Amino acid sequence: MSITATQIKLVQDSFARVAPIADQAAEIFYSKLFEYDPSLRKLFKNDMSEQGRKLMATLGVAVKSLTDLNGLVPVLQKLAERHVDYGVKAQDYTPVGNALLFALKQGLGDDFTPDVREAWVETFRLVAQTMKSHVY
Numbered sequence: 319m320s321i322t323a324t325q326i327k328l329v330q331d332s333f334a335r336v337a338p339i340a341d342q343a344a345e346i347f348y349s350k351l352f353e354y355d356p357s358l359r360k361l362f363k364n365d366m367s368e369q370g371r372k373l374m375a376t377l378g379v380a381v382k383s384l385t386d387l388n389g390l391v392p393v394l395q396k397l398a399e400r401h402v403d404y405g406v407k408a409q410d411y412t413p414v415g416n417a418l419l420f421a422l423k424q425g426l427g428d429d430f431t432p433d434v435r436e437a438w439v440e441t442f443r444l445v446a447q448t449m450k451s452h453v454y
């Protein structure tokens with residue numbers, strides 16, 4: 319698990335460009351997620367637009383905290399514990415990561431360069447690994 323300072327900057331700058339269209343990005347994310355794996359839909363019991371806002375807000379916190387991983391780890395561990403209660407399985411992190419990349423690509427257009435993509439792959443891997451290794 320390693321993310322470089324350059325990658326952190328790419329992720330933070332690109333997230334800032336998606337933040338103004340967070341609601342649309344979240345909508346794209348969920349429709350792609352349920353296309354990848356329709357069985358995940360039943361896990362979401364609450365209002366999806368509210369859920370989308372929470373997802374983007376938490377991603378925002380994670381992105382900001384990439385330079386302070388020690389502070390981020392306990393937050394992600396608690397989040398992981400709640401996700402077990404939601405019925406989320408370790409393998410569900412893969413379609414979620416792929417749907418996130420798709421939403422970022424749509425939201426960023428030409429700014430979604432190969433380097434930006436790779437930086438997000440690394441970020442999601444870090445977040446997902448931290449969450450999964452705590453609970454599974």
Ligand code: HEM
Binds near residue numbers: 363372377445
């Ligand atoms: C990897 C990073 C992830 C982040 C940052 C994230 C973020 C969040 C946040 C902030 C919430 C709101 C409730 C809470 O804070 O406990 C939430 C709820 C939820 N997440 Fe995630 N999540 C992630 C991964 C996943 C994965 C892999 C799944 C699998 C499908 C998933 C499914 C859900 C479900 C089912 C809920 C509850 C929805 C409801 O109450 O209807 N999440 N997530």
